[in-house]
Amino acid sequence: MNTFKQLLNKRNSVDTAKQRLRFVLIHDRAEIPPGMLDMIKDDIIAVISRRVPIDRASVSVSIDSAGQENRLLVDIPLLAEERRNKPDSAKRKL
């Protein structure tokens, strides 16, 4: 099983390289280190959840770069009605 996995890994090393390059270049170009996105995400969660209940675990913050233009993409799913009424389940995600 292990050797099988290794074979798969080997075959896909170029795809992994491309994926990692894309990621790192987006951050290099925008001059925002990946760790800072996590901090921004925490700040956004804190601010928004003061007003509306949100699905904290599913919040995503990423950089989208098209040519010379970079933009911050923030996706914040609001908590569904039925889950809002069960504060326990929402809280557990904290």
Added chain:
Amino acid sequence: MQAVVVTITSGKGGVGKTTCTANVGCALAVLQKKVAVVDGDIGLRNLDIVMGLENRIVYDSVDFIEGRCRLRQALIRDKRAPELYLLPTAQTRDKSAISTAQMVQLCDELRKEFDYIVIDSPAGIEQGFHTCLAPADKVLIVTNPEVSSVRDADRVIGLVESQEKGPAQLIINRLVTARVKKQEMLSMEDIVEVLSTDVIGVVPEDEMILMSTNRGQPVALNGKGPAASAFHHIARRLIGEDVPLQVQQSNTSLFQRLFGRG
């Protein structure tokens, strides 16, 4: 005459800038162009030894800048091609020995005499790089099919654009076709996709390069093999010929081929 100044640089060191400069210069000279190859890496002189002209240096570019010789005296004629000259740099000085303005002035002097001036620039983003970028009409960035040099190439592509010297073009150096086929190595298409930058040539891994560097005989002068022909293709694209981009089979040792590394 009004020469075109081609600066060859990279983000990461050790990717083959000097080899590419020597061979692109030689290939242009083989095409009957009058060429000066200029070592822009002050203090780390290398173009002379790769070209095999290290024994003939009397004066260098810093001597000219500081008024100790005329430009003609610093230029070394390479008799293996019709009109090929090397302008060596100083080995014992640092980057501050030639300012950006002085480099532009030096190239303006050379422009009158040559068709092409090919500058071997230091890697990365230090002062020496900006000095070699300033006179450039065209910038070629050397990268290997490997993550760290591709990442660093992106940084330099950005810098070239911000200095309004773009768009730069890529030389992908040391590609091993068999490893690309086995999806162990980034292909030309992969690199183009990630960097969104045009490629001027792909130089396959070729064991002739090491031997030709050992001897001081650039492969593009009279050598055969995939790297030599890649450099000739790059030269023909530089002079405006429409040569289709094709990646040639790399030339590695029997041992490497037997073990699937070539």
